[in-house]
Amino acid sequence: MEHPIRNDSSESDSFEVINTNGPVQIIKDNGDHTFSLCENDLSAILMSPVVKDNDVVVVSVAGAFRKGKSFLLDWFLRYLMNDADSDWMGNADEELTGFKWRGGANRETSGIWMWGQPFLKTPKTGKAGKTGKKVAILLMDTQGTFDNQSTVRDNVTIFALSTMLSSIQVYNISQQIQEDDLQYLHLFTDYGRLAMQSDGANTSVKPFQRLEILIRDWAFEYEYALGSEGGKDYLEDILKIKGTQHEELQEVRKHISKCFEDVGCFLLPHPGKNVAAERKFKGKLSDMDAEFVDGLRNLVPYYLGESCLKPKQIGGQILKGKDLLHYFKSYMDIFQQDELPEPKTILGATAEANIRAALAAAKDKYVEEMEKRVGGDKGYVNETDLETHHAQAMDKAENLFNTCKKLGGSKLSSQYLAKLLTYMEDQYTHYIKINKSKKLAAAQEKYVEEMEKRVGGDKGYVNETDLETHHAQAMDKAENLFNTCKKLGGSKLSSQYLAKLLTYMEDQYTHYIKINKSKKLAAAQEKYVEEMEKRVGGDKGYVNETDLETHHAQAMDKAENLFNTCKKTRRIRT
Numbered sequence: 001m002e003h004p005i006r007n008d009s010s011e012s013d014s015f016e017v018i019n020t021n022g023p024v025q026i027i028k029d030n031g032d033h034t035f036s037l038c039e040n041d042l043s044a045i046l047m048s049p050v051v052k053d054n055d056v057v058v059v060s061v062a063g064a065f066r067k068g069k070s071f072l073l074d075w076f077l078r079y080l081m082n083d084a085d086s087d088w089m090g091n092a093d094e095e096l097t098g099f100k101w102r103g104g105a106n107r108e109t110s111g112i113w114m115w116g117q118p119f120l121k122t123p124k125t126g127k128a129g130k131t132g133k134k135v136a137i138l139l140m141d142t143q144g145t146f147d148n149q150s151t152v153r154d155n156v157t158i159f160a161l162s163t164m165l166s167s168i169q170v171y172n173i174s175q176q177i178q179e180d181d182l183q184y185l186h187l188f189t190d191y192g193r194l195a196m197q198s199d200g201a202n203t204s205v206k207p208f209q210r211l212e213i214l215i216r217d218w219a220f221e222y223e224y225a226l227g228s229e230g231g232k233d234y235l236e237d238i239l240k241i242k243g244t245q246h247e248e249l250q251e252v253r254k255h256i257s258k259c260f261e262d263v264g265c266f267l268l269p270h271p272g273k274n275v276a277a278e279r280k281f282k283g284k285l286s287d288m289d290a291e292f293v294d295g296l297r298n299l300v301p302y303y304l305g306e307s308c309l310k311p312k313q314i315g316g317q318i319l320k321g322k323d324l325l326h327y328f329k330s331y332m333d334i335f336q337q338d339e340l341p342e343p344k345t346i347l348g349a350t351a352e353a354n355i356r357a358a359l360a361a362a363k364d365k366y367v368e369e370m371e372k373r374v375g376g377d378k379g380y381v382n383e384t385d386l387e388t389h390h391a392q393a394m395d396k397a398e399n400l401f402n403t404c405k406k407l408g409g410s411k412l413s414s415q416y417l418a419k420l421l422t423y424m425e426d427q428y429t430h431y432i433k434i435n436k437s438k439k440l441a442a443a444q445e446k447y448v449e450e451m452e453k454r455v456g457g458d459k460g461y462v463n464e465t466d467l468e469t470h471h472a473q474a475m476d477k478a479e480n481l482f483n484t485c486k487k488l489g490g491s492k493l494s495s496q497y498l499a500k501l502l503t504y505m506e507d508q509y510t511h512y513i514k515i516n517k518s519k520k521l522a523a524a525q526e527k528y529v530e531e532m533e534k535r536v537g538g539d540k541g542y543v544n545e546t547d548l549e550t551h552h553a554q555a556m557d558k559a560e561n562l563f564n565t566c567k568k569t570r571r572i573r574t
Helices: 039-046 069-081 152-165 179-197 228-239 247-259 273-277 290-303 321-335 343-374 383-403 409-455 464-482 491-536 545-563
Strands: 015-017 023-029 035-037 055-063 112-115 119-121 135-142 168-174 208-216 260-267
Touching (some): 023 039, 055 069, 069 135, 069 168, 168 179, 179 247, 208 228, 464 491
Parallel strands (some): 055 168
Protein backbone atom coordinates (compact mmCIF):
# COMPACT_ATOMS: atom_id res chain seq x y z
CA MET A 1 0.00 0.00 0.00
CA GLU A 2 1.35 3.38 -0.91
CA HIS A 3 1.94 6.24 1.45
CA PRO A 4 -1.13 8.33 2.34
CA ILE A 5 -1.77 11.49 0.38
CA ARG A 6 -2.91 14.33 2.59
CA ASN A 7 -5.68 16.42 1.10
CA ASP A 8 -5.21 20.05 2.04
CA SER A 9 -8.84 21.06 1.62
CA SER A 10 -9.96 24.00 3.72
CA GLU A 11 -13.44 22.52 4.19
CA SER A 12 -14.74 21.47 7.62
CA ASP A 13 -14.04 17.76 7.01
CA SER A 14 -10.42 16.70 6.55
CA PHE A 15 -9.64 13.48 4.65
CA GLU A 16 -6.47 11.55 3.87
CA VAL A 17 -6.66 9.10 0.95
CA ILE A 18 -4.65 5.87 0.74
CA ASN A 19 -4.03 4.72 -2.81
CA THR A 20 -5.15 1.21 -3.83
CA ASN A 21 -6.73 -0.21 -6.95
CA GLY A 22 -10.44 -0.33 -6.16
CA PRO A 23 -12.90 -2.81 -4.65
CA VAL A 24 -11.46 -5.83 -2.81
CA GLN A 25 -13.45 -9.00 -2.16
CA ILE A 26 -13.21 -9.84 1.53
CA ILE A 27 -15.88 -12.58 1.77
CA LYS A 28 -16.20 -14.92 -1.18
CA ASP A 29 -19.30 -16.78 -2.35
CA ASN A 30 -17.93 -20.27 -3.05
CA GLY A 31 -20.81 -21.12 -5.37
CA ASP A 32 -22.06 -23.98 -3.19
CA HIS A 33 -23.98 -21.86 -0.65
CA THR A 34 -20.93 -21.43 1.55
CA PHE A 35 -18.73 -18.41 2.08
CA SER A 36 -15.04 -18.01 2.89
CA LEU A 37 -13.01 -15.15 4.30
CA CYS A 38 -10.38 -13.65 1.98
CA GLU A 39 -8.13 -13.10 4.98
CA ASN A 40 -5.01 -11.87 3.16
CA ASP A 41 -6.91 -9.22 1.21
CA LEU A 42 -8.84 -8.11 4.29
CA SER A 43 -5.63 -8.00 6.35
CA ALA A 44 -3.96 -5.85 3.69
CA ILE A 45 -6.58 -3.19 4.41
CA LEU A 46 -7.20 -3.54 8.16
CA MET A 47 -3.57 -4.20 9.18
CA SER A 48 -2.02 -1.50 7.00
CA PRO A 49 -0.01 1.00 9.12
CA VAL A 50 -2.53 3.79 8.58
CA VAL A 51 -5.60 1.72 9.54
CA LYS A 52 -4.33 -0.88 12.06
CA ASP A 53 -4.19 1.43 15.09
CA ASN A 54 -6.91 3.91 14.07
CA ASP A 55 -10.58 3.73 15.08
CA VAL A 56 -12.67 2.49 12.16
CA VAL A 57 -16.05 3.54 10.77
CA VAL A 58 -17.64 0.83 8.61
CA VAL A 59 -20.40 1.97 6.26
CA SER A 60 -22.30 -0.97 4.75
CA VAL A 61 -25.21 -1.14 2.30
CA ALA A 62 -27.40 -4.26 2.33
CA GLY A 63 -30.78 -5.27 1.01
CA ALA A 64 -32.54 -6.93 -1.89
CA PHE A 65 -30.64 -7.56 -5.14
CA ARG A 66 -30.81 -5.20 -8.14
CA LYS A 67 -31.93 -2.24 -6.02
CA GLY A 68 -28.88 0.00 -6.55
CA LYS A 69 -26.67 -0.74 -3.52
CA SER A 70 -23.38 -0.56 -5.43
CA PHE A 71 -24.63 2.48 -7.33
CA LEU A 72 -25.27 4.25 -4.01
CA LEU A 73 -21.83 3.31 -2.63
CA ASP A 74 -20.15 4.82 -5.70
CA TRP A 75 -21.73 8.15 -4.82
CA PHE A 76 -20.30 7.73 -1.32
CA LEU A 77 -16.92 7.19 -2.97
CA ARG A 78 -17.22 10.29 -5.12
CA TYR A 79 -18.10 12.35 -2.05
CA LEU A 80 -15.13 11.05 -0.05
CA MET A 81 -12.69 11.29 -2.96
CA ASN A 82 -13.66 14.92 -3.49
CA ASP A 83 -13.17 15.59 0.22
CA ALA A 84 -16.79 16.68 0.73
CA ASP A 85 -16.24 19.70 -1.51
CA SER A 86 -19.29 21.77 -2.44
CA ASP A 87 -19.17 20.51 -6.04
CA TRP A 88 -18.39 16.90 -5.08
CA MET A 89 -21.00 15.48 -7.48
CA GLY A 90 -18.87 16.37 -10.51
CA ASN A 91 -19.99 17.44 -13.96
CA ALA A 92 -23.23 16.35 -15.56
CA ASP A 93 -21.65 13.98 -18.12
CA GLU A 94 -19.14 12.27 -15.81
CA GLU A 95 -19.61 8.49 -15.64
CA LEU A 96 -19.95 6.86 -12.23
CA THR A 97 -17.15 4.44 -11.30
CA GLY A 98 -16.06 2.48 -8.25
CA PHE A 99 -17.85 -0.65 -7.06
CA LYS A 100 -19.01 -2.74 -10.02
CA TRP A 101 -22.66 -2.17 -10.94
CA ARG A 102 -25.01 -2.23 -13.93
CA GLY A 103 -28.66 -2.06 -14.79
CA GLY A 104 -30.73 -5.13 -15.47
CA ALA A 105 -32.38 -8.02 -13.66
CA ASN A 106 -29.43 -10.29 -12.86
CA ARG A 107 -27.23 -10.19 -9.77
CA GLU A 108 -23.93 -8.30 -10.09
CA THR A 109 -22.31 -8.41 -6.60
CA SER A 110 -21.54 -11.69 -4.83
CA GLY A 111 -20.18 -12.09 -1.30
CA ILE A 112 -18.97 -8.97 0.47
CA TRP A 113 -16.58 -6.39 -0.96
CA MET A 114 -14.68 -3.57 0.72
CA TRP A 115 -13.25 -0.55 -1.01
CA GLY A 116 -9.50 -0.99 -0.82
CA GLN A 117 -8.93 2.70 -0.21
CA PRO A 118 -9.75 3.65 3.39
CA PHE A 119 -10.40 7.33 3.96
CA LEU A 120 -8.77 8.90 7.02
CA LYS A 121 -10.90 11.63 8.50
CA THR A 122 -10.15 13.98 11.37
CA PRO A 123 -13.55 15.30 12.47
CA LYS A 124 -14.07 18.51 14.38
CA THR A 125 -14.99 18.26 18.04
CA GLY A 126 -17.22 21.31 18.03
CA LYS A 127 -14.93 23.12 20.49
CA ALA A 128 -13.59 26.27 18.86
CA GLY A 129 -12.88 24.43 15.61
CA LYS A 130 -10.58 21.88 17.24
CA THR A 131 -10.19 18.53 15.54
CA GLY A 132 -10.87 15.19 17.18
CA LYS A 133 -9.30 11.75 16.88
CA LYS A 134 -8.57 10.43 13.41
CA VAL A 135 -10.84 7.65 12.09
CA ALA A 136 -10.56 5.36 9.06
CA ILE A 137 -13.74 5.18 6.95
CA LEU A 138 -14.33 1.83 5.21
CA LEU A 139 -17.06 1.24 2.61
CA MET A 140 -18.60 -2.25 2.34
CA ASP A 141 -20.80 -3.61 -0.47
CA THR A 142 -22.88 -6.77 0.01
CA GLN A 143 -24.47 -9.45 -2.11
CA GLY A 144 -28.16 -8.74 -2.67
CA THR A 145 -30.73 -10.84 -0.87
CA PHE A 146 -33.62 -12.87 -2.27
CA ASP A 147 -32.36 -13.44 -5.80
CA ASN A 148 -32.99 -16.69 -7.67
CA GLN A 149 -29.58 -18.13 -6.70
CA SER A 150 -29.49 -17.61 -2.93
CA THR A 151 -30.90 -19.72 -0.13
CA VAL A 152 -32.35 -18.31 3.07
CA ARG A 153 -29.12 -19.25 4.80
CA ASP A 154 -27.12 -17.29 2.21
CA ASN A 155 -29.31 -14.23 2.78
CA VAL A 156 -29.10 -14.43 6.56
CA THR A 157 -25.33 -14.96 6.49
CA ILE A 158 -24.61 -11.88 4.37
CA PHE A 159 -27.10 -9.59 6.10
CA ALA A 160 -26.05 -10.73 9.58
CA LEU A 161 -22.34 -10.27 8.88
CA SER A 162 -22.82 -6.80 7.42
CA THR A 163 -25.05 -5.74 10.32
CA MET A 164 -22.74 -7.11 13.01
CA LEU A 165 -19.55 -5.66 11.48
CA SER A 166 -20.74 -2.21 10.41
CA SER A 167 -21.16 0.96 12.41
CA ILE A 168 -23.71 2.26 9.86
CA GLN A 169 -25.95 -0.29 8.16
CA VAL A 170 -27.90 1.18 5.26
CA TYR A 171 -30.90 -1.07 4.65
CA ASN A 172 -31.81 -0.48 1.00
CA ILE A 173 -35.56 -0.96 0.38
CA SER A 174 -37.72 -0.30 -2.67
CA GLN A 175 -40.83 1.93 -2.57
CA GLN A 176 -41.94 1.42 1.05
CA ILE A 177 -41.31 -0.58 4.23
CA GLN A 178 -43.17 -3.89 4.12
CA GLU A 179 -43.83 -6.03 7.16
CA ASP A 180 -41.52 -8.76 5.85
CA ASP A 181 -38.67 -6.21 5.76
CA LEU A 182 -39.07 -5.78 9.50
CA GLN A 183 -39.46 -9.53 10.03
CA TYR A 184 -36.13 -10.00 8.28
CA LEU A 185 -34.49 -7.59 10.73
CA HIS A 186 -36.04 -9.58 13.57
CA LEU A 187 -33.52 -12.40 12.99
CA PHE A 188 -30.77 -10.11 14.22
CA THR A 189 -32.64 -8.35 17.00
CA ASP A 190 -32.81 -11.72 18.78
CA TYR A 191 -29.01 -11.68 18.86
CA GLY A 192 -29.15 -8.21 20.38
CA ARG A 193 -31.53 -9.39 23.09
CA LEU A 194 -29.19 -12.23 24.07
CA ALA A 195 -26.16 -9.95 23.97
CA MET A 196 -27.81 -7.60 26.45
CA GLN A 197 -28.71 -10.47 28.80
CA SER A 198 -25.33 -12.24 28.64
CA ASP A 199 -23.38 -12.79 31.84
CA GLY A 200 -20.81 -10.06 32.31
CA ALA A 201 -22.01 -7.95 29.38
CA ASN A 202 -22.82 -4.27 29.67
CA THR A 203 -26.59 -4.48 29.28
CA SER A 204 -26.90 -0.72 28.92
CA VAL A 205 -25.03 -0.89 25.60
CA LYS A 206 -27.02 -1.77 22.49
CA PRO A 207 -25.35 -4.35 20.23
CA PHE A 208 -25.71 -2.45 16.95
CA GLN A 209 -25.06 1.19 16.26
CA ARG A 210 -26.90 2.93 13.44
CA LEU A 211 -29.55 1.52 11.14
CA GLU A 212 -30.46 3.75 8.21
CA ILE A 213 -33.43 2.60 6.13
CA LEU A 214 -33.22 4.02 2.63
CA ILE A 215 -36.51 3.96 0.73
CA ARG A 216 -35.85 4.09 -3.04
CA ASP A 217 -38.42 5.22 -5.61
CA TRP A 218 -40.57 6.94 -2.98
CA ALA A 219 -43.82 8.02 -4.62
CA PHE A 220 -45.93 9.36 -1.75
CA GLU A 221 -44.65 12.89 -1.27
CA TYR A 222 -48.16 14.06 -0.51
CA GLU A 223 -47.99 12.02 2.71
CA TYR A 224 -44.30 12.23 3.68
CA ALA A 225 -41.80 14.69 2.20
CA LEU A 226 -38.62 13.51 0.52
CA GLY A 227 -35.40 13.40 2.52
CA SER A 228 -34.51 12.68 6.13
CA GLU A 229 -37.28 14.68 7.80
CA GLY A 230 -40.04 12.98 5.83
CA GLY A 231 -38.27 9.67 6.41
CA LYS A 232 -38.21 10.31 10.15
CA ASP A 233 -41.95 10.92 10.25
CA TYR A 234 -42.66 7.88 8.06
CA LEU A 235 -40.45 5.61 10.19
CA GLU A 236 -42.10 6.77 13.42
CA ASP A 237 -45.47 5.79 12.04
CA ILE A 238 -44.20 2.40 10.82
CA LEU A 239 -42.50 1.52 14.13
CA LYS A 240 -45.33 2.81 16.29
CA ILE A 241 -46.70 0.08 18.51
CA LYS A 242 -50.49 -0.17 18.43
CA GLY A 243 -52.78 -2.13 20.65
CA THR A 244 -54.48 -3.74 17.67
CA GLN A 245 -51.23 -5.22 16.36
CA HIS A 246 -50.38 -8.88 16.82
CA GLU A 247 -47.94 -9.53 19.64
CA GLU A 248 -45.27 -10.72 17.18
CA LEU A 249 -45.47 -7.47 15.23
CA GLN A 250 -45.17 -5.47 18.43
CA GLU A 251 -42.15 -7.54 19.51
CA VAL A 252 -40.35 -6.86 16.21
CA ARG A 253 -40.71 -3.11 16.69
CA LYS A 254 -39.58 -3.25 20.31
CA HIS A 255 -36.47 -5.20 19.42
CA ILE A 256 -35.41 -2.84 16.62
CA SER A 257 -35.36 0.10 19.01
CA LYS A 258 -33.62 -1.96 21.70
CA CYS A 259 -30.88 -3.29 19.44
CA PHE A 260 -29.87 -0.20 17.46
CA GLU A 261 -28.53 2.94 19.10
CA ASP A 262 -30.01 5.07 16.30
CA VAL A 263 -32.54 4.31 13.60
CA GLY A 264 -33.13 6.72 10.72
CA CYS A 265 -34.90 6.78 7.39
CA PHE A 266 -34.40 8.68 4.13
CA LEU A 267 -36.93 8.93 1.31
CA LEU A 268 -35.40 9.10 -2.19
CA PRO A 269 -37.46 9.56 -5.37
CA HIS A 270 -37.26 7.52 -8.57
CA PRO A 271 -34.18 8.41 -10.69
CA GLY A 272 -36.30 8.88 -13.83
CA LYS A 273 -37.37 7.09 -16.97
CA ASN A 274 -34.01 7.52 -18.69
CA VAL A 275 -32.33 5.52 -15.94
CA ALA A 276 -34.96 2.78 -15.87
CA ALA A 277 -35.24 2.39 -19.65
CA GLU A 278 -31.61 2.94 -20.75
CA ARG A 279 -29.69 -0.34 -20.72
CA LYS A 280 -26.35 1.44 -21.09
CA PHE A 281 -26.90 3.87 -18.23
CA LYS A 282 -23.46 4.89 -16.88
CA GLY A 283 -24.47 6.95 -13.86
CA LYS A 284 -24.32 10.36 -15.53
CA LEU A 285 -26.15 13.13 -13.69
CA SER A 286 -27.49 14.36 -17.03
CA ASP A 287 -29.52 11.12 -17.39
CA MET A 288 -31.19 11.46 -13.98
CA ASP A 289 -34.22 13.48 -12.98
CA ALA A 290 -33.33 16.74 -11.23
CA GLU A 291 -35.40 15.76 -8.19
CA PHE A 292 -33.37 12.57 -7.80
CA VAL A 293 -30.07 14.46 -8.17
CA ASP A 294 -31.19 16.86 -5.43
CA GLY A 295 -32.06 13.87 -3.26
CA LEU A 296 -28.58 12.37 -3.78
CA ARG A 297 -26.96 15.72 -3.01
CA ASN A 298 -28.69 15.70 0.40
CA LEU A 299 -28.51 11.94 1.06
CA VAL A 300 -24.75 11.35 0.84
CA PRO A 301 -23.61 14.12 3.24
CA TYR A 302 -26.40 13.01 5.59
CA TYR A 303 -24.94 9.49 5.81
CA LEU A 304 -21.29 10.57 5.84
CA GLY A 305 -21.65 13.62 8.09
CA GLU A 306 -20.40 14.10 11.64
CA SER A 307 -23.65 12.91 13.26
CA CYS A 308 -23.60 9.51 11.53
CA LEU A 309 -19.87 8.72 11.36
CA LYS A 310 -19.23 7.09 14.71
CA PRO A 311 -16.37 4.58 15.25
CA LYS A 312 -17.34 0.91 15.22
CA GLN A 313 -18.15 -0.42 18.71
CA ILE A 314 -18.98 -3.86 20.04
CA GLY A 315 -20.04 -4.22 23.65
CA GLY A 316 -19.23 -0.56 24.24
CA GLN A 317 -15.60 -1.05 23.10
CA ILE A 318 -14.36 1.12 20.22
CA LEU A 319 -12.60 -1.01 17.60
CA LYS A 320 -9.40 -0.30 15.72
CA GLY A 321 -8.55 -1.87 12.37
CA LYS A 322 -6.65 -4.74 13.99
CA ASP A 323 -9.59 -5.44 16.35
CA LEU A 324 -12.09 -5.56 13.48
CA LEU A 325 -9.99 -8.30 11.85
CA HIS A 326 -10.54 -10.52 14.93
CA TYR A 327 -14.32 -10.12 14.62
CA PHE A 328 -14.34 -10.95 10.91
CA LYS A 329 -12.46 -14.18 11.65
CA SER A 330 -14.66 -15.22 14.57
CA TYR A 331 -17.96 -14.50 12.84
CA MET A 332 -16.85 -16.32 9.68
CA ASP A 333 -15.87 -19.36 11.77
CA ILE A 334 -19.42 -19.49 13.11
CA PHE A 335 -21.17 -18.98 9.77
CA GLN A 336 -19.06 -21.72 8.15
CA GLN A 337 -20.57 -24.37 10.43
CA ASP A 338 -22.96 -26.97 9.03
CA GLU A 339 -26.17 -25.45 10.37
CA LEU A 340 -27.37 -21.89 10.30
CA PRO A 341 -26.41 -20.57 13.75
CA GLU A 342 -28.91 -19.53 16.35
CA PRO A 343 -28.45 -16.04 17.84
CA LYS A 344 -26.93 -17.62 20.96
CA THR A 345 -24.16 -19.15 18.80
CA ILE A 346 -23.55 -15.78 17.17
CA LEU A 347 -23.29 -14.30 20.66
CA GLY A 348 -20.60 -16.84 21.48
CA ALA A 349 -18.65 -15.76 18.40
CA THR A 350 -18.99 -12.13 19.42
CA ALA A 351 -17.82 -12.84 22.95
CA GLU A 352 -14.82 -14.82 21.74
CA ALA A 353 -13.83 -12.23 19.13
CA ASN A 354 -14.25 -9.51 21.73
CA ILE A 355 -12.07 -11.29 24.27
CA ARG A 356 -9.49 -12.20 21.62
CA ALA A 357 -9.13 -8.53 20.85
CA ALA A 358 -8.64 -7.83 24.57
CA LEU A 359 -6.04 -10.62 24.77
CA ALA A 360 -4.16 -9.28 21.75
CA ALA A 361 -4.12 -5.77 23.24
CA ALA A 362 -2.82 -7.10 26.58
CA LYS A 363 -0.08 -9.14 24.86
CA ASP A 364 0.99 -6.04 22.93
CA LYS A 365 1.08 -4.10 26.20
CA TYR A 366 3.39 -6.63 27.89
CA VAL A 367 5.79 -6.66 24.92
CA GLU A 368 5.72 -2.85 24.72
CA GLU A 369 6.68 -2.54 28.40
CA MET A 370 9.43 -5.18 28.20
CA GLU A 371 10.91 -3.64 25.05
CA LYS A 372 11.40 -0.40 26.95
CA ARG A 373 13.99 -2.15 29.16
CA VAL A 374 15.24 -5.14 27.15
CA GLY A 375 14.62 -4.06 23.55
CA GLY A 376 17.16 -4.69 20.81
CA ASP A 377 18.96 -1.36 21.28
CA LYS A 378 18.95 -1.52 25.08
CA GLY A 379 21.94 -2.67 27.13
CA TYR A 380 22.17 -5.46 29.68
CA VAL A 381 19.77 -5.14 32.64
CA ASN A 382 20.60 -6.34 36.12
CA GLU A 383 18.61 -9.57 36.46
CA THR A 384 16.96 -8.46 39.69
CA ASP A 385 15.77 -5.30 37.92
CA LEU A 386 14.62 -7.40 34.97
CA GLU A 387 12.49 -9.59 37.21
CA THR A 388 10.94 -6.50 38.81
CA HIS A 389 10.22 -4.96 35.39
CA HIS A 390 8.66 -8.25 34.21
CA ALA A 391 6.29 -8.20 37.21
CA GLN A 392 5.34 -4.58 36.47
CA ALA A 393 4.77 -5.32 32.78
CA MET A 394 2.56 -8.28 33.71
CA ASP A 395 0.52 -6.08 36.05
CA LYS A 396 -0.04 -3.47 33.34
CA ALA A 397 -1.01 -6.07 30.75
CA GLU A 398 -3.33 -7.89 33.12
CA ASN A 399 -4.91 -4.61 34.19
CA LEU A 400 -5.53 -3.67 30.54
CA PHE A 401 -7.13 -7.07 29.92
CA ASN A 402 -9.37 -6.73 32.96
CA THR A 403 -10.49 -3.18 32.15
CA CYS A 404 -11.50 -4.00 28.56
CA LYS A 405 -15.24 -4.45 28.25
CA LYS A 406 -15.83 -8.13 27.51
CA LEU A 407 -18.81 -10.25 26.56
CA GLY A 408 -19.04 -13.92 27.49
CA GLY A 409 -18.96 -13.88 31.28
CA SER A 410 -16.32 -14.63 33.91
CA LYS A 411 -15.61 -18.23 32.83
CA LEU A 412 -14.53 -17.26 29.31
CA SER A 413 -12.60 -14.29 30.70
CA SER A 414 -10.71 -16.57 33.12
CA GLN A 415 -9.78 -18.94 30.30
CA TYR A 416 -8.25 -16.14 28.25
CA LEU A 417 -6.57 -14.58 31.28
CA ALA A 418 -4.80 -17.91 31.80
CA LYS A 419 -3.67 -17.79 28.16
CA LEU A 420 -2.33 -14.28 28.74
CA LEU A 421 -0.35 -15.35 31.83
CA THR A 422 1.13 -18.35 29.98
CA TYR A 423 2.09 -16.13 27.05
CA MET A 424 3.82 -13.60 29.31
CA GLU A 425 5.82 -16.28 31.14
CA ASP A 426 6.90 -17.76 27.80
CA GLN A 427 7.90 -14.31 26.58
CA TYR A 428 9.79 -13.69 29.83
CA THR A 429 11.91 -16.78 29.18
CA HIS A 430 12.68 -15.30 25.77
CA TYR A 431 13.66 -11.94 27.31
CA ILE A 432 15.87 -13.70 29.89
CA LYS A 433 17.79 -15.30 27.02
CA ILE A 434 18.09 -11.96 25.24
CA ASN A 435 19.34 -10.32 28.41
CA LYS A 436 21.78 -13.21 29.07
CA SER A 437 23.23 -12.71 25.61
CA LYS A 438 23.67 -9.00 26.39
CA LYS A 439 25.29 -9.96 29.70
CA LEU A 440 27.64 -12.28 27.84
CA ALA A 441 28.43 -9.48 25.40
CA ALA A 442 29.11 -7.09 28.29
CA ALA A 443 31.49 -9.60 29.92
CA GLN A 444 33.24 -10.18 26.60
CA GLU A 445 33.64 -6.44 26.14
CA LYS A 446 35.06 -6.21 29.68
CA TYR A 447 37.73 -8.81 28.86
CA VAL A 448 38.67 -7.02 25.64
CA GLU A 449 38.74 -3.65 27.43
CA GLU A 450 41.16 -4.99 30.06
CA MET A 451 43.42 -6.67 27.51
CA GLU A 452 43.53 -3.59 25.32
CA LYS A 453 44.95 -1.64 28.24
CA ARG A 454 48.12 -3.78 28.00
CA VAL A 455 48.23 -5.10 24.46
CA GLY A 456 46.21 -2.53 22.48
CA GLY A 457 47.32 -1.33 19.08
CA ASP A 458 49.37 1.61 20.43
CA LYS A 459 50.91 -0.40 23.27
CA GLY A 460 54.37 -1.90 23.12
CA TYR A 461 55.51 -5.47 23.57
CA VAL A 462 54.60 -7.07 26.93
CA ASN A 463 56.69 -9.70 28.62
CA GLU A 464 54.84 -12.96 28.02
CA THR A 465 54.76 -13.81 31.71
CA ASP A 466 53.16 -10.42 32.40
CA LEU A 467 50.77 -10.97 29.50
CA GLU A 468 49.61 -14.28 30.92
CA THR A 469 49.10 -12.68 34.33
CA HIS A 470 47.12 -9.81 32.77
CA HIS A 471 45.02 -12.32 30.80
CA ALA A 472 44.13 -14.14 34.02
CA GLN A 473 43.20 -10.85 35.71
CA ALA A 474 41.06 -9.78 32.72
CA MET A 475 39.28 -13.15 32.78
CA ASP A 476 38.58 -12.78 36.49
CA LYS A 477 37.07 -9.31 35.99
CA ALA A 478 34.90 -10.45 33.07
CA GLU A 479 33.76 -13.58 34.90
CA ASN A 480 33.04 -11.54 38.03
CA LEU A 481 30.89 -9.14 35.99
CA PHE A 482 28.97 -12.11 34.57
CA ASN A 483 28.40 -13.58 38.04
CA THR A 484 27.39 -10.41 39.89
CA CYS A 485 23.62 -11.06 39.55
CA LYS A 486 21.46 -14.03 40.48
CA LYS A 487 20.84 -16.50 37.73
CA LEU A 488 17.30 -16.06 36.46
CA GLY A 489 16.42 -18.78 34.01
CA GLY A 490 18.16 -21.53 36.02
CA SER A 491 21.74 -22.64 36.67
CA LYS A 492 21.86 -24.68 33.46
CA LEU A 493 21.24 -21.61 31.28
CA SER A 494 23.81 -19.57 33.23
CA SER A 495 26.41 -22.37 32.96
CA GLN A 496 25.89 -22.51 29.21
CA TYR A 497 26.53 -18.79 28.83
CA LEU A 498 29.52 -18.90 31.23
CA ALA A 499 31.06 -21.68 29.13
CA LYS A 500 30.59 -19.50 26.05
CA LEU A 501 32.34 -16.64 27.84
CA LEU A 502 35.35 -18.77 28.86
CA THR A 503 35.73 -20.16 25.35
CA TYR A 504 35.52 -16.67 23.89
CA MET A 505 38.23 -15.33 26.25
CA GLU A 506 40.62 -18.20 25.50
CA ASP A 507 40.13 -17.61 21.78
CA GLN A 508 40.75 -13.92 22.25
CA TYR A 509 43.87 -14.65 24.33
CA THR A 510 45.32 -16.66 21.45
CA HIS A 511 44.70 -13.60 19.28
CA TYR A 512 46.43 -11.30 21.76
CA ILE A 513 49.42 -13.70 22.00
CA LYS A 514 49.84 -13.40 18.23
CA ILE A 515 49.61 -9.61 18.43
CA ASN A 516 52.15 -9.52 21.23
CA LYS A 517 54.47 -11.91 19.35
CA SER A 518 54.42 -9.58 16.39
CA LYS A 519 55.30 -6.70 18.74
CA LYS A 520 58.13 -8.82 20.24
CA LEU A 521 59.52 -9.46 16.78
CA ALA A 522 59.24 -5.78 15.98
CA ALA A 523 61.01 -4.94 19.26
CA ALA A 524 63.89 -7.35 18.47
CA GLN A 525 64.18 -5.94 14.95
CA GLU A 526 64.27 -2.41 16.36
CA LYS A 527 66.99 -3.53 18.87
CA TYR A 528 69.21 -4.81 16.07
CA VAL A 529 68.76 -1.57 14.07
CA GLU A 530 69.40 0.52 17.19
CA GLU A 531 72.70 -1.30 17.90
CA MET A 532 73.85 -1.07 14.31
CA GLU A 533 73.02 2.64 14.11
CA LYS A 534 75.37 3.27 17.04
CA ARG A 535 78.34 2.22 14.83
CA VAL A 536 77.21 2.76 11.26
CA GLY A 537 74.53 5.46 11.59
CA GLY A 538 74.32 8.31 9.13
CA ASP A 539 76.56 10.67 11.16
CA LYS A 540 79.11 7.94 11.96
CA GLY A 541 82.40 7.56 10.16
CA TYR A 542 83.83 4.61 8.30
CA VAL A 543 84.13 1.35 10.31
CA ASN A 544 86.70 -1.30 9.61
CA GLU A 545 84.86 -4.21 8.01
CA THR A 546 86.19 -6.68 10.56
CA ASP A 547 84.87 -4.43 13.35
CA LEU A 548 81.57 -4.05 11.49
CA GLU A 549 81.15 -7.81 11.28
CA THR A 550 81.92 -8.10 15.00
CA HIS A 551 79.35 -5.34 15.80
CA HIS A 552 76.80 -7.06 13.60
CA ALA A 553 77.24 -10.29 15.55
CA GLN A 554 76.89 -8.44 18.87
CA ALA A 555 73.74 -6.64 17.66
CA MET A 556 72.25 -9.94 16.57
CA ASP A 557 72.99 -11.47 19.99
CA LYS A 558 71.28 -8.59 21.79
CA ALA A 559 68.21 -8.73 19.52
CA GLU A 560 67.96 -12.50 19.80
CA ASN A 561 68.46 -12.31 23.55
CA LEU A 562 65.60 -9.81 23.82
CA PHE A 563 63.36 -12.11 21.78
CA ASN A 564 64.24 -15.11 24.00
CA THR A 565 63.98 -13.49 27.43
CA CYS A 566 60.42 -14.77 28.10
CA LYS A 567 59.13 -18.34 28.32
CA LYS A 568 57.27 -19.72 25.35
CA THR A 569 54.31 -21.26 27.15
CA ARG A 570 50.75 -20.16 27.93
CA ARG A 571 48.46 -21.16 30.72
CA ILE A 572 45.17 -22.77 29.77
CA ARG A 573 42.37 -21.78 32.17
CA THR A 574 39.95 -24.51 33.20
